[in-house]
Amino acid sequence: MSDIERLYSDRAGKMRKSEIRELLKVAQDPEVISFAGGLPSPESFPISDLQGVVKNILSQKGSVALQYGTTQGLTELRDIIAERSCKEGMNVTADNVIITSGSQQALDTVGKIFLNPGDTAIVGFPTYLGGINAFRSYEANLAGIPLDKDGMIMDELEDKIIDLKKKETPPKFIYVVPTFQNPAGVVMSEARRKKIIDIANEHDLIIVEDDPYGNLRYDIPHIKPIKSFDDENRVIYLSTFSKILSPGFRLAWTLASDEISRKIIICKQALDLCTNTFTQFIANEFIRSGSLDLHILKIREMYKPRRDIMMDAMKKYFPSGYTCNKPKGGMFAWVTLPEGIDTEIMFLDALKEKVAYVHGKAFSVNSGGGRSMRLNFSYSDCERIEEGMKRLGIVIENKLKVLC
Amino acid sequence: MSDIERLYSDRAGKMRKSEIRELLKVAQDPEVISFAGGLPSPESFPISDLQGVVKNILSQKGSVALQYGTTQGLTELRDIIAERSCKEGMNVTADNVIITSGSQQALDTVGKIFLNPGDTAIVGFPTYLGGINAFRSYEANLAGIPLDKDGMIMDELEDKIIDLKKKETPPKFIYVVPTFQNPAGVVMSEARRKKIIDIANEHDLIIVEDDPYGNLRYDIPHIKPIKSFDDENRVIYLSTFSKILSPGFRLAWTLASDEISRKIIICKQALDLCTNTFTQFIANEFIRSGSLDLHILKIREMYKPRRDIMMDAMKKYFPSGYTCNKPKGGMFAWVTLPEGIDTEIMFLDALKEKVAYVHGKAFSVNSGGGRSMRLNFSYSDCERIEEGMKRLGIVIENKLKVLC
Numbered sequence: 177m178s179d180i181e182r183l184y185s186d187r188a189g190k191m192r193k194s195e196i197r198e199l200l201k202v203a204q205d206p207e208v209i210s211f212a213g214g215l216p217s218p219e220s221f222p223i224s225d226l227q228g229v230v231k232n233i234l235s236q237k238g239s240v241a242l243q244y245g246t247t248q249g250l251t252e253l254r255d256i257i258a259e260r261s262c263k264e265g266m267n268v269t270a271d272n273v274i275i276t277s278g279s280q281q282a283l284d285t286v287g288k289i290f291l292n293p294g295d296t297a298i299v300g301f302p303t304y305l306g307g308i309n310a311f312r313s314y315e316a317n318l319a320g321i322p323l324d325k326d327g328m329i330m331d332e333l334e335d336k337i338i339d340l341k342k343k344e345t346p347p348k349f350i351y352v353v354p355t356f357q358n359p360a361g362v363v364m365s366e367a368r369r370k371k372i373i374d375i376a377n378e379h380d381l382i383i384v385e386d387d388p389y390g391n392l393r394y395d396i397p398h399i400k401p402i403k404s405f406d407d408e409n410r411v412i413y414l415s416t417f418s419k420i421l422s423p424g425f426r427l428a429w430t431l432a433s434d435e436i437s438r439k440i441i442i443c444k445q446a447l448d449l450c451t452n453t454f455t456q457f458i459a460n461e462f463i464r465s466g467s468l469d470l471h472i473l474k475i476r477e478m479y480k481p482r483r484d485i486m487m488d489a490m491k492k493y494f495p496s497g498y499t500c501n502k503p504k505g506g507m508f509a510w511v512t513l514p515e516g517i518d519t520e521i522m523f524l525d526a527l528k529e530k531v532a533y534v535h536g537k538a539f540s541v542n543s544g545g546g547r548s549m550r551l552n553f554s555y556s557d558c559e560r561i562e563e564g565m566k567r568l569g570i571v572i573e574n575k576l577k578v579l580c
Numbered sequence: 581m582s583d584i585e586r587l588y589s590d591r592a593g594k595m596r597k598s599e600i601r602e603l604l605k606v607a608q609d610p611e612v613i614s615f616a617g618g619l620p621s622p623e624s625f626p627i628s629d630l631q632g633v634v635k636n637i638l639s640q641k642g643s644v645a646l647q648y649g650t651t652q653g654l655t656e657l658r659d660i661i662a663e664r665s666c667k668e669g670m671n672v673t674a675d676n677v678i679i680t681s682g683s684q685q686a687l688d689t690v691g692k693i694f695l696n697p698g699d700t701a702i703v704g705f706p707t708y709l710g711g712i713n714a715f716r717s718y719e720a721n722l723a724g725i726p727l728d729k730d731g732m733i734m735d736e737l738e739d740k741i742i743d744l745k746k747k748e749t750p751p752k753f754i755y756v757v758p759t760f761q762n763p764a765g766v767v768m769s770e771a772r773r774k775k776i777i778d779i780a781n782e783h784d785l786i787i788v789e790d791d792p793y794g795n796l797r798y799d800i801p802h803i804k805p806i807k808s809f810d811d812e813n814r815v816i817y818l819s820t821f822s823k824i825l826s827p828g829f830r831l832a833w834t835l836a837s838d839e840i841s842r843k844i845i846i847c848k849q850a851l852d853l854c855t856n857t858f859t860q861f862i863a864n865e866f867i868r869s870g871s872l873d874l875h876i877l878k879i880r881e882m883y884k885p886r887r888d889i890m891m892d893a894m895k896k897y898f899p900s901g902y903t904c905n906k907p908k909g910g911m912f913a914w915v916t917l918p919e920g921i922d923t924e925i926m927f928l929d930a931l932k933e934k935v936a937y938v939h940g941k942a943f944s945v946n947s948g949g950g951r952s953m954r955l956n957f958s959y960s961d962c963e964r965i966e967e968g969m970k971r972l973g974i975v976i977e978n979k980l981k982v983l984c
Contacts (some may be wrong), residue, residue, distance in 0.1 A: 180839060183752050185718070185788060188693040191846045208844070218643035224643075230634050238630075239622035242826035277681055277830070281852045288717070289592040309850040313692070314589070348587050382587060424644035435584060442595045446713040449684045452668030452856045453828030 186293070187315050198533030202527065211551040212532040214507060216356065216419055219557070220478055222462075222471050229461045237457060245453040247445045248345065248437075249275025249429075253460040257429050260463075265404030268431050277451045279388060279416045279428040283310035285443050286384055286412060290348045296340055298350040300328055302510075302539035302548070304358045304386065307351050316435040318529065327354055327364025330371045337379050340459055349382035349412075350375075355399050356389040356506025359550035363504060369402045376410055382436075383411045387433040388419050391472050392554075394480040395503035409433040417459055419507070420472050425455035436529055479507070479554050485561045486553040493569025495576055507554040512536075512547050513572060516579045519549040522571060529572045531567040590697070591719050615955040615966030616936040617913060618762065620823055623961070624882055626866075626875050633865045637858075645861040649854045652844050653679025653833075656839035657864040661833050663891055664867075669808030670817065672835050678844055681855045683792060683818045683832040687714035689847050690816060694752045695720040700744055702754040704732055706914075706943035706952070708762045708790065711755050722945040723751065729905055731758055731768025734775045741783050753816075754779075759803050760793040760910025763954035765942045767908060773806045780814055787815045788839075792823050795876050796958075797909035798884040813837040821863055823911070824876050829859035844856065883911070883958050889965045890957040897973025899980055911958040916940075916951050917976060920983045923953040926975060935971040 181189075202208070233241050248254065254273040272411050276282045283306060293295065293315035299307060301320030311318060319340065321333045322557075333350070340347050350372065354364035364372075376383050384400045393399070403411040416428035430440060444450075462468050486509055487502050497514035513519065519535035526532060536548030553561060585593075593704035606612070637645050652658065665672050670713040680686045687710060695701065703711060705724030717721060725737045737754070743898065744751050756776065758768035768776075780787050789806045797803070807817040819833035834844060848854075866872050890913055891906050901918035917923065923939040930936060940952030955972075957965060 179784065180786075183694055184843070185692065185694055185696045187696075187701070188843060188847065191693075191843070191850070193846050193849070213648070215648055218647055221646040223638050223642040223644055224644075226646075227635065227638050230638065231631065234627050234631050234634065238625055238627040241629075242625040242630075242828040243622055244617070244619055244822075244827045277852045277856075280850070284851050288589065289595075290587055290589055291828075292591075295589070306850070306853065313847070313850045356845060380583065380586075382584075418648075422858065423648045424646040425855070426852060426856045439588070439592060439595070442597050443592065443717070445597070446595070446710070446717045447685060447688050447851070448681045448830060449710065450830070452681075452830045454826065454859060455856060482679045 177236050178360065178565055187313060190315060191313055191500070192309070202532065203223065208527065208530045208532050209556060209560050210388065210532040211553070211556070211564060212534050213552060213555060215552070215555040216423060217478060217557070219553055220475050221422055222467060224243050225462065225467045225471070226458065229458055229465065233457045233461060241454050243453060245450045245456065247450050249273065249451060250453065250456040250460060253456050256460065256463050261431055264398070265400050266431060271434060272431050272437055274430045274432070274437055274444070275451045275456060276428045276444070277448055278418065278426045279386060279414045280306050280310065281444070281447065282414045282428060282430045283307050283386070284313070285447065286349070287311045287314040287316065289443050290438050296345045298333065298336065298347045299541060300352060300357065300360070301541065302359050302545050303351065303541070304353055305538055307386065308541060311351070319371070320541040320544070323357065323360050323362055325362055327357065327362055328352055328372070329367055330368055330375065333372070334375055337375065337381075345408055346379075347381060349384050351384045351386065352361065352402070354384045355387055356392065356503055356507070358389070359508050359534070360510045361503030361506055361508050362501060363396070363399060366400065368399065370405050372402060373405045373407070377408050381410070385411050385413045387413065387415045389506035391420050392476060392479060394476060394483060395504045412436060420475065421459060421462060421468065426452060426460065427455055427459050441509060465557040482553045482556070482558055482561055483509070485558045486551065486565060489562050489565035493566045493575050495569070507552055509551045509553060510543040511549050511551060513549070514576065515547065517575055518546050520546065522575050525575065526568060526571045526579065529571050531564045531571065533568070537577045594719060595717055595981070606936065612931070612934045612936050613956070613960060613964050613971065614936040615960070615968060616938050617785070617956060617959060619956070619959045620827060621882060621958055621961070624879050625826055626871060629866065629871045629875070630862065633862055633869065633964070637861045637865060643862060645858050645870045646680045647857060649857040649860065651849045651854050653677065653855060654857065654860040654864060657860050660864065660867050665835055668802070669804050670835060676835050676841055677839060678836070678841055678848070679855045679860060680834055680848070681852055682822065682830045683790060683820045684710050684714065685848070685851065686818045686832060686834045687711050688717070689844050689851065690753070691715045691718040691720065693843050693847050695787065700749045700751045702737065702740065702751045703945060704756060704764070705945065706763050706940060706949050707755065707945070708757055709942055711790065712945060715755070721749070724945040727761065727764050727766055729766055731761065731766055731772055732756055732776070734772055734779065737776070738779055741779065741785070750783075751785060753788050754808070755788045755790065757790045758806055759791055760796065760907055762793070763911070763912050763938070763940075764876060764914045765907030765910055765912050766905060767800070767803060770804065773804065773811050776806060777809045777811070781812050785814070787790045789815050789817045791818065792820045793910035794819065796880060796883060796911065797823050798880060798887060799908045807835060816840060824879065825863060825866060825872065829863065829864050830856060831859055832851065886957045886960070886962055886965055887913070890955065892967060893966050893969035897970050899973070899977050911956055913955045913957060915953050915955060917953070918980065919951065921976070921979055922950050924950065926979050929979065930972060930975045933971040933975050934977065935968045937972070
């Protein structure tokens, strides 16, 4: 091959490795206590329940569960998802549900159907890295809107939209993770959920609401999705089985208007024909047997003490000067360290102490987040969390000493 | 939503529904004998073998088999695929293997990393519809090269490349299904396999070799893949578990040079993070237990008589004037009917007689193929094939009567 570069598309030239995926590789050393990935606890997987479900599906429905399925997804699974979504206040039928191969595929699809090269999408600052990668793979420009403890700041959002319109680069959509945000852990307030709908209505924009963590709440009651206030059907809502059943199943779902759903389905036909049929059957049985709801309760009980241990250990082992809002749910704590610390550089010190995290810049569409880091508390058990936080405290302390 | 069209990307505006996927919906009526889909026989699924494999995986490896995996795919599975590929004459290691969510995802990825809007890719005429859809979703122009009984015609290929270069639209790659081609059923000769490598070397192009059916051979010994002659590492080879294990598992693999593999992996990170881990573990165990090789023999024994019945029934029931090369493997027979028949229009008559096929134009990048149709012989059992061909014979006969 003499000159392969010449053959690549423009977008391929701009594709970057996901830093988190690379970090996960490093953190595979069993001696490293990793707060880096966004992994559920392996102890959380409902293996014995699945044994029964899978056995029945193979013996009773094998001939369809192992066959190609429709692009939109298994009808029975879409039915039950629609039913549950209605209970959460979202006005949808099974026709509005599309099963995707993880929410990442939904993000890719959103990018593919909305973004021309040079188009602008609005995201959080910070925001989920997988969203950044998906949208950038279509050569989009991303504008980051800061968050506070109540989620994306609406005044900043409005100003940015007006500014972008003035520059004749109006945004196509607003991507938001409103509940236990990845990475910041915050929850968007109900007032802002209504406000973001008003803003999208006024400027005629799409909202992409990514909600992988809504069920993982530890101190607060159920939070209404933005889509439950969506009177003009402009919200594309994404959720997933990755955090409540198994990420290995690669199963997620999208709720969207009839019109947008049709477009997503046509797009998905060319992406992978259909999502894994076998695991769709498994998820459907798992929900209908009542196991999923019981399992969600079990996961909450497992993760809540892990979050508490992490927050307590932070107080105990971290030198003062850091900030961190206690997350009310989800899988992540977002820590900002004192001025002068660069968490990307500090990562090498952390690895030497056998502890890992993701540095804040990875979640930023500009150069911000340099003093921050994302800590996952779902993957490791309480003992390892305590030990890992202790190690991380030492790393930070040593870093601060050098700075003084 | 006032004006959603305004928000779609240029590529979204050009996305078309897959005609086959739409036809599959129509053909779901159990009274219709469908030769339309590219579905394996549901009786071919190795359900009892899978029961044991799945049970062991859940009990022994559940904590990793249900977790996120690496983007490139399960190491053990890549190892065994590399080993088997080497036996077929391809010079690869596990580093050159990427597990994809069906070969359709590999086709999408190839489109994404190579094709700018307006770029040209070369395909067969006719060719696999899923390839057309994937490449067109990146706004590519497709140039179709005719086939004869020995596959893509090399003189026509060379002329087309020279012509495209003159027009300053040199092609990026050649997409070819050399073995039991979909839809034409033909096998590219070894001489042409060597020749296409020479042509790609001379013009410095990529070859995308799609080989889903290579194992489904009924009358001939193993055929060396084009990639086994690939002395400059420019062939991206695709194959799949869909036709030899289960399409519902959505598992396929790509073999490519180190450089191209790196690019595909980065691209795939943003597409779906990783392929279904659970079914990767299942496939790995299924191969290593020796079940896959036994199963392939079983499928060949199941499909060969179906092919024979279809060819015999064609002679018996079709009015003279059609042409069809007896396929030596794969899942499809390609029939061209006498002048004056339009198989797209005739499809409605066929549905009235409760029999379905895919009309030839669906596989064409221009307006050709209007007299042809693709008949699948893997899905239905011998009895239904006989009955379906009888019905189709009547449809064609009636059509010819009207023409006279």
